[in-house]
Amino acid sequence: MSYWRLATAGLRHQWIRSFLTTLGIVIAVAAVFTLFSTINGLKLTVMTELSKVGANKIIIAPGTTGMMNLGGVYFTESDVKTVRRVPGVKDVLPIAIASGSAECCGKGAGILLEGADPGEFSKIYESMGAYVEDGRPLRSGDKYTALVGNSIAHDAFGKDLHAGTTILINGKRFKIVGILKKTGGPMDSAVYVPISAFEELTGKSDKYCRIVATTSTGADITRIAERIKRALKLHRGQEDFHILTPERMANMANQIISIIEALLVSIAAIALIVGAVGIMNTMYMSVTERTREIGVMKAVGATRGQIMTVFLVEAGLLGLIGGVVGTLLGLGITSVAEKVLQAMVLDTYRASYNPFVAISLIAFSAVMGIISGYLPAKEGANKDPIEAIRQ
Amino acid sequence: MNWEIAKIGIKSLTHNRKRTVLTIVGTVMGISAIVLMIAVGNGFQDSVNQLVGQFGADIITIMPGKGGLFTSMMSPTFLSDDDVKVVEHVPGVTYVAGIASKALPINYGGETKVLVVYGYPSGAITKIYGNLTETYIAEGRPPRKGDKYVAMLGYSVAHDLFGKDIPAGRSIEIAGKKFRVIAVFRRFGDEADDTSINIPLSAFKEITENQKPNYIMITAKVADRSQIKQIAERIKRILKSHRGKDDFQVLTPEDLANTINSILNVVTVVITSIAAIALIVGAVGIMNTMYMSVTERTREIGVMKAVGATRGQIMTVFLVEAGLLGLIGGVVGEGVAAALALLVQWAVRSFGGIYYYSVYLRPDLLIGAAVFSFVLGIVAGLLPARRAAELDPVVALRYE
Numbered sequence: 001m002s003y004w005r006l007a008t009a010g011l012r013h014q015w016i017r018s019f020l021t022t023l024g025i026v027i028a029v030a031a032v033f034t035l036f037s038t039i040n041g042l043k044l045t046v047m048t049e050l051s052k053v054g055a056n057k058i059i060i061a062p063g064t065t066g067m068m069n070l071g072g073v074y075f076t077e078s079d080v081k082t083v084r085r086v087p088g089v090k091d092v093l094p095i096a097i098a099s100g101s102a103e104c105c106g107k108g109a110g111i112l113l114e115g116a117d118p119g120e121f122s123k124i125y126e127s128m129g130a131y132v133e134d135g136r137p138l139r140s141g142d143k144y145t146a147l148v149g150n151s152i153a154h155d156a157f158g159k160d161l162h163a164g165t166t167i168l169i170n171g172k173r174f175k176i177v178g179i180l181k182k183t184g185g186p187m188d189s190a191v192y193v194p195i196s197a198f199e200e201l202t203g204k205s206d207k208y209c210r211i212v213a214t215t216s217t218g219a220d221i222t223r224i225a226e227r228i229k230r231a232l233k234l235h236r237g238q239e240d241f242h243i244l245t246p247e248r249m250a251n252m253a254n255q256i257i258s259i260i261e262a263l264l265v266s267i268a269a270i271a272l273i274v275g276a277v278g279i280m281n282t283m284y285m286s287v288t289e290r291t292r293e294i295g296v297m298k299a300v301g302a303t304r305g306q307i308m309t310v311f312l313v314e315a316g317l318l319g320l321i322g323g324v325v326g327t328l329l330g331l332g333i334t335s336v337a338e339k340v341l342q343a344m345v346l347d348t349y350r351a352s353y354n355p356f357v358a359i360s361l362i363a364f365s366a367v368m369g370i371i372s373g374y375l376p377a378k379e380g381a382n383k384d385p386i387e388a389i390r391q
Numbered sequence: 392m393n394w395e396i397a398k399i400g401i402k403s404l405t406h407n408r409k410r411t412v413l414t415i416v417g418t419v420m421g422i423s424a425i426v427l428m429i430a431v432g433n434g435f436q437d438s439v440n441q442l443v444g445q446f447g448a449d450i451i452t453i454m455p456g457k458g459g460l461f462t463s464m465m466s467p468t469f470l471s472d473d474d475v476k477v478v479e480h481v482p483g484v485t486y487v488a489g490i491a492s493k494a495l496p497i498n499y500g501g502e503t504k505v506l507v508v509y510g511y512p513s514g515a516i517t518k519i520y521g522n523l524t525e526t527y528i529a530e531g532r533p534p535r536k537g538d539k540y541v542a543m544l545g546y547s548v549a550h551d552l553f554g555k556d557i558p559a560g561r562s563i564e565i566a567g568k569k570f571r572v573i574a575v576f577r578r579f580g581d582e583a584d585d586t587s588i589n590i591p592l593s594a595f596k597e598i599t600e601n602q603k604p605n606y607i608m609i610t611a612k613v614a615d616r617s618q619i620k621q622i623a624e625r626i627k628r629i630l631k632s633h634r635g636k637d638d639f640q641v642l643t644p645e646d647l648a649n650t651i652n653s654i655l656n657v658v659t660v661v662i663t664s665i666a667a668i669a670l671i672v673g674a675v676g677i678m679n680t681m682y683m684s685v686t687e688r689t690r691e692i693g694v695m696k697a698v699g700a701t702r703g704q705i706m707t708v709f710l711v712e713a714g715l716l717g718l719i720g721g722v723v724g725e726g727v728a729a730a731l732a733l734l735v736q737w738a739v740r741s742f743g744g745i746y747y748y749s750v751y752l753r754p755d756l757l758i759g760a761a762v763f764s765f766v767l768g769i770v771a772g773l774l775p776a777r778r779a780a781e782l783d784p785v786v787a788l789r790y791e
Contacts, residue, residue: 270666
């Protein structure tokens with residue numbers, strides 16, 4: 001109790017100093033908390049999105065990595081049949097891709113034109129209902145209809161497109177049946193059309209760039225992916241393709257975001273160190289100012305340990321208060337950032353408010369305060385009482 | 392007179408050394424973080440511009456597909472042999488190389504992998520990139536006239552993909568035909584380049600049994616750099632009428648540099664502003680120190696006022712002190728940043744694969760940061776200095 005009073009007396013004595021010292025910690029802690037919660041939220045959101053779209057989907061892509069197709073590898077109908085025969089596979093959707101151009105309201109734009117069987121498309125992307133923000137996905141019986149990516153619909157023509165609008169794709173008239181939600185990825189500038197229309201537009205047939213396969217829920221997706229790989233390799237004679245499972249995609253996304261997070265948080269952590277130096281500074285001042293008091297305490301029998309405790313409590317309090325206020329401020333900034341990100345990037349984004357992060361940050365700032373106060377406290381404790389009292 | 396006043400401010404820095412040093416340490420960290428981020432970020436932008444300016448200022452790149460680099464790499468549209476010939480005949484173009492690509496089975500040590508193989512017209516690499524090729528070769532030699540069944544491998548092909556490393560001088564099988572590895576590139580850092588296999592176009596045509604291969608890219612060299620924009624326009628027009636549709640993009644070096652620079656810019660701004668938080672905390676530290684300094688010297692201020700010092704003079708004393716705290720922190724911080732930046736430069740050159748990378752440590756950044764830290768110190772000192780100037784001399788003299 002008396003430690004508490006003595007320590008807080010130091011804080012109250014110079015309230016501007018205490019305020020400014022704490023302010024440094026507050027800013028630093030708020031920054032670290034905001035970055036953590038926001039980026040972690042982004043990570044979780046990406047995971048949820050991936051698992052929603054593709055929990056039971058396997059994507060077969062050409063080449064050795066990624067979705068690029070630099071080598072001109074195509075899949076044919078007979079590859080699709082091979083995949084369809086693999087036990088555990090439910091539906092199979094081959095997708096043909098070409099670059100194309102769209103025209104509307106007197107303006108042109110480059111698009112990624114994707115063609116797929118409209119009936120199979122709606123079966124595979126049944127869950128994609130949530131991903132169409134206006135209108136519906138492709139359906140069997142569709143011919144000159146298009147499902148349009150978000151930035152094509154809203155950014156490309158200087159005017160918003162809606163379900164029902166007619167656009168020209170490679171010079172041919174198409175009716176838009178649906179607009180996809182924003183994903184932030186290449187899908188935003190893609191346009192999906194029925195495969196029959198695609199073949200008419202491009203003059204290419206039986207050349208697919210991607211195969212999407214689904215499994216029934218609960219199936220061992222990794223094992224089925226392995227089976228597809230074996231069957232397709234045997235059928236094609238070589239392994240000129242690779243298989244992406246939702247797990248692999250999630251891992252890839254996770255890895256990238258984690259690296260960014262580590263980088264940004266460690267840069268923000270520099271501010272914490274600067275704040276700690278501020279605490280050390282303040283504690284040296286406090287010790288110097290209270291030299292006489294230390295002398296009196298020693299004269300009435302206070303031990304070195306007791307004097308150190310007084311100052312360490314003061315330093316720890318500076319850190320602790322800074323940590324608590326900083327976390328609260330960070331919470332506020334994070335929720336504002338959440339609203340902004342929802343409005344501007346992805347409306348399913350949720351910040352990740354992790355109580356563990358909050359508690360660790362607060363504990364960390366308190367401990368950091370005590371560490372910064374150690375040297376000044378030792379200086380105070382080592383003062384010669386006779387010299388000190390004479391000051 | 393003013394100098395005398397300033398000297399009081401300077402002297403007070405030595406009054407409480409420990410405090411001065413700790414305050415400066417805070418500023419040093421903040422400034423060095425910012426200067427480091429800008430130096431490194433601008434260094435990357437410089438290397439992009441340098442690469443474009445030195446090695447590619449006279450080169451136009453034609454890629455299939457529309458809508459940015461990413462889309463054109465995803466969509467399997469290719470340019471044809473005819474397109475190459477059309478570009479060759481565009482006035483102002485002196486040399487054209489079509490780069491063909493196809494995924495082919497590669498065999499080495501009994502293992503087979505399917506990788507993307509690129510075919511370059513013989514001499515194209517040295518003609519277009521000049522001696523840049525040599526700096527990128529980790530082992531082996533650049534292609535020579537008369538080379539036919541030779542291959543240059545990306546770093547991952549030689550070191551990661553197969554069970555055993557493939558050193559220069561060894562042979563590999565591409566689509567069943569033996570090729571001698573004449574060179575292994577250093578690590579470029581991007582997957583497409585690091586997993587590439589480059590062979591002469593003549594050999595490419597032979598093993599693919601196709602005299603009219605698909606081209607992933609056409610590069611055209613122009614005679615007159617100042618005309619490059621007009622020539623790019625001309626290529627666009629002529630190729631469009633030849634292909635009958637606008638399904639390709641013509642990129643000038645400026646276009647390429649702009650795309651990359653705009654991304655780098657965003658990254659630099661984000662990272663620098665996070666680093667700036669440390670500097671704000673440092674500035675709060677200066678403010679704190681100045682309040683302490685004012686409190687400690689209350690009596691002295693009373694004396695100065697009693698002998699006729701004006702408010703402005705007293706403010707000057709404390710602003711000089713605060714500005715100096717910022718300036719010294721800034722200059723030392725720049726020293727720290729410079730040392731770290733050179734370390735980054737060394738790391739990027741040796742491990743990152745950019746051998747011409749130089750961090751940006753130019754006078755404008757260094758002087759700018761020093762001035763900025765001085766001004767920041769003064770701003771942080773404003774409130775404390777005003778407090779000092781407004782002290783009542785009678786109260787101040789009585790202060791203990």
